[in-house]
Amino acid sequence: MELLDNQTASRKHKINLKKELKKYVKFWPLFLIFPLLFYTAAKIYLRYTPPQYFSKTTLKFEQTSPRAAQQALNDLKNLGVGVSNEELDAETVVMVSKPILGQVVKNLNLDVKYYSVGAIKEVEYYNELPIKARIVELKNPEQFGGVSYLIESKNTSSFTLSDVEGKNLKKYNFGQVVDLGFGKVVFERKFPSIEVKNTKVVFTNPKNVISGLEGALNVSIYKSLLMDISMTSASYRKSEAILKELVNVYNAEGIKDKNQEAQFTADFIDKRLQIITDELEGIENQKEGVKKDYQITDLAAQAQMALSNVNANTKELLGIATQYDLVNSVYQLSNNSSQNLLPTGLGLSSSIDSQISKYNELVLTRNRVLKQATNQNPAVVEMNKQIGILKEGIRANLGDVRRSLQDNMSRLQSDINADQSKINKFPKQERIFRSIDRQQNLKEALFLFLLQKREENSINLAVALPKAKVVNPPYTTGIVAPKGQMILYSAIALGVILPLLFIFIKLLLNTKIYSKEDMDSVLSNASLIGEIPENNDKEELMKLDDFTVYAESFRILASNLKHMLKVKGANQKSATILVTSSVKGEGKTTISMNLAVSLSGNAKVLIIGADIRNPQLQRFVHKSKIGLTDYLVSDDITPEAYIIDSRINANLDIFFSGAKSPNPNDLLDMDKFDDMITYLRTKYDYIVMDSAPMMLVSDTLNLVDQSDYILYVAKANYTEKEMLLFAENFMMENNVNNMSFVLNNVKPQFSRYANKYGYGYGYYNETRSQSFITKLLNR
Structure with missing residues (x-):
């Protein structure tokens, strides 16, 4: 007898890799057909798909100084064709702009x-x-x-x-x-x-071709000023021609833009030169007028000369003023009526000094004579007369000299004032003159600069330098699509993955029960005491001399049931067994009948058709016209008259459901039914009741109290997992601890014993061969 595993809620389910693998192995043809189909499709695809070639070219741009943009007059922005790092990002957009691509399409006739x-x-x-x-x-x-x-x-x-x-x-x-x-x-x-x-x-349409080129061309920048342009096409000659023409059109457009800018610059320079020329002419005329107005030839030399003249005239004026003071002093003395001596040796003219000397000698002579004679002395009178004449002569000469000195002083002062006036005007003249010179120098410098730039711009117009230098001419690296080996390997992998995914989703969406493991994954507080294998024979009822796996599974179920009845402490001489299920079609009647046959081998067994609404026992045994319902509504005390011999085994009797009743729930709830079960316990060792499904009707609930043990039947590939949850909830809500499950119609690959140990023990009538894959999984 097989030992039972009674598992609790704390049980942890481990994944059985072999069981999981068996779920997939039964679909093994898919793992041969799909890879072969996908491999064939990949070969056909590679055969008729044109190869795609990857072509590219590399350009280099000249770098401009970051400060060049800040020096507006340094280069006028047209004397070079370089770009900065920031401008290069914009060139990636310009490179594949619609005007340039349109010119490429036109030049190469790509439409x-x-x-x-x-x-x-x-x-x-x-x-x-x-x-x-x-x-x-x-x-x-x-x-x-x-x-x-x-x-x-x-x-x-x-x-x-x-x-x-x-x-x-x-x-x-x-x-x-x-x-x-x-x-x-x-x-x-x-x-x-x-x-x-x-x-x-x-x-x-050329517009469509341009749009296609926009998507096909890939422009990228690396290593600062290097640009890669690449595209993938079915014709590498066409790709290389497009890349080459794209660079040519881009450079031509760059040269055209540069020349337009240079031409604009040339026109600008010519206009500025004309304006500056006119301004220079006006400045020179202004300078000429200032020189005429101020009588300037050399402002610095004239200022120095005026200063020298002032110094010299001032010095001379001081000397003449000194002489004037001396002459004026002598003149004042000469105006005195007294005939006194006059000073000599004062630097006067020699004639005046000679007259003064004669005057002084005569005065001294007179004075000596006066010491011996009087004023009336004729000699004294004569001398006084001569003295008076000399003095008048001296005074007249001194007057002439004084007037001459005064004229010289006036002239010198006038010269000094004139020169001083010039010196006072020089700062203003210098400021005006310097302002004019500054404007003239600025305009001349700008004039010379523009002349130089005009020549450079002319050279720049004559030299058509490309905007970008071709470092690597267009070349093709090889075929990039389709990648043969990768596609073949991917096709094979897809041919394996798709069946796996299909099976996984199929199993994931499948909520039915297939094996004991499936039941264990749902039930947390219930035990499975029997697995009934799938029966491919038309005969559903086992025989006493039947040694097939199907019959042996019921003997194992009966042994397990006896063991459970012993564990639960039930009366072994009169045990009542209730067989039920969730819904119709799960095989509870077949389980009930075969269990009764198995138990009747060495015990007295009665099977009762307690499913009054849908009786099924007549499928296995000739139906009697009377049964349970007839007895419950009759006045008979005992049910012997309603029980018949099964004709299968002398120890097996059958109590059919009887006539259909409109109120089966009320009938089963009668005290007479309880009394009947009590009476039948004295007559039979085992009473098996085939009841109605619990999820459909409530009839079975009336039989629970009269049952020593309950067998809840689930059918593989039929019973939903939610139905098992209903059964477990029923156990917990009604505090039922004498219920176990039986899994019916288990396929061989989901059985606990059939695959590993074969379908018989050697002396059974049924033998089956196993495939190589099944044998491999069972090792």
């Missing part, structure tokens, strides 16, 4: 594409066909998206166009302007030796 038409895929041509088409005019550019034609040409003069289905065939000549409805195009033949057939030409 017309050519394809080789194959059975499955199309390959793009680029400059490989002997023909070339060009859109001359679009009638409605805003609404035109694109159109395709098939073209064929067998000679050098004409070609045929048709739609992609090969219809509407028309013939045209090369060089002819063709009106195709959307606009006018021209086809030209480049070289005549190659025949054109199975070729598709696609005309596209």
Whole structure:
């Protein structure tokens, strides 16, 4: 007999990796089919997907000084083509701007594409066909998206166009302007030796091509002034041509912008030179007028001369003033009526000094004579007369000298005043003159600077330097898509992951019970005492001599039940067993019947059809017309007349449900039913009651009190987990501690014994072979 595990709420469920793996292994064909399908699809994809090539080019920009922008007149911002680090970020946008891309599309004729038409895929041509088409005019550019034609040409003069289905065939000549409805195009033949057939030409709106280039081109900056431009395309020749033309157009636009700026600068310099020339002429005229007004030849020399004159005249004036004072003093003495001596040796003129000397000698002689004679002495009178004449002569000469000195002093003072006036005017004149000189020097310096810049600007206009230098010309690194090995490996991995994901989601969304582990994961305070395997035979009822796994599982259930009855302390001579389930279809009647057959091997057993609403016992045994309901509504004291022999085993009797009743709940709640169970306990060792589902009706609740043990049946791949929670809640709410579960219809892969130990013990009638994968998992 198998020992039972009675697990409590504190039980921790461990993940059984082998069990989990078995859930996936049963879908093993998916893990072969899906990788194979995805691998095949990947091979087809790689076969017919055009390879994508990665092309790039590298540019270098010249750096400008950060201070150059602050020196407005230093370079006039047009004498160099370099950019700063901040400006380089803006150049990444300019590089892929619509005007530049539009010029690239126009130069390379990218709005017309050519394809080789194959059975499955199309390959793009680029400059490989002997023909070339060009859109001359679009009638409605805003609404035109694109159109395709098939073209064929067998000679050098004409070609045929048709739609992609090969219809509407028309013939045209090369060089002819063709009106195709959307606009006018021209086809030209480049070289005549190659025949054109199975070729598709696609005309596209240039705006769409420009938008496509914007998305395909990638511009990045690294190492300060280096710029990478890259793109991915199915034709590396086309990618390299686009990158090359993009750089050429960008540099051409840069030179054009620079020349426009330089031309504007030249015009600006010419205008400024004319203005400055006029201003210089006005300043020179002003300077000339100032010189004429102030009589200036050399302001500094004239100022020095005036100062020297003032000094010299002042010195001379002092000398003459001194002489004047002496002469005036002698003159005043000479005006005296007395005939006194006059001073000599005072630096007067020699004539005056000679007269004064004669005068003094005569006075001295007279004075000596007067000492011996009187004034009336004729000699004295004569001498006085001579003295008077000399004195008058002296006074007249002194007067002349004094007037001469006064004239000299006046002249010198006038000269000094004139020179002093000039000296006083020199600061103002110097200020005015310096202001004029300063303006003249500034204008002359600016004039010379602009002349120099005009020459430099002329040189700059003549030298067309590119804005960016090509460090690496356009080149292709190789195929970047599709990546063959990665796609194949990814396809295989996806072929494995998708079935895993599908199975995982399927199992995740599946809320049904499949195995004991599933029940343990839901139930926390209940035990499982039996697993009934899936029965593929039509015969549901076991026989006493049946040694299949199906029959043996009921014998194990019966043994476990007896053990549980012993553990629970029930009367082994008269145990009442209630078999119920959550809903209809879980196999409780089959479990009840086979359990009764198994128990009847060495004990007296009665099975009662307590499911009055939907009786099912008649499926296994010939139905009697009377049964439980008939007895409960009759006046009979004992039910023997309503119990029949099962004809399966002499120890097994059957008490059918009887006639259907409108009130089965009331019948089962009768005291007569309780008395009947008490009476039948004296007649039978085991009484098995097949009851109604508990979730559907309340009939079974009346049978719980009369039951020594309750078997709650769940069916694998049928019973929902929520139904088991209902059963567990029923146990807890009604304080039922004599209930266990039976899992019915368990598939072999979910059984605890079938996979590991086989489907029999060697002497059973049933044997099954195991697959290699199943054997591998059971090791």
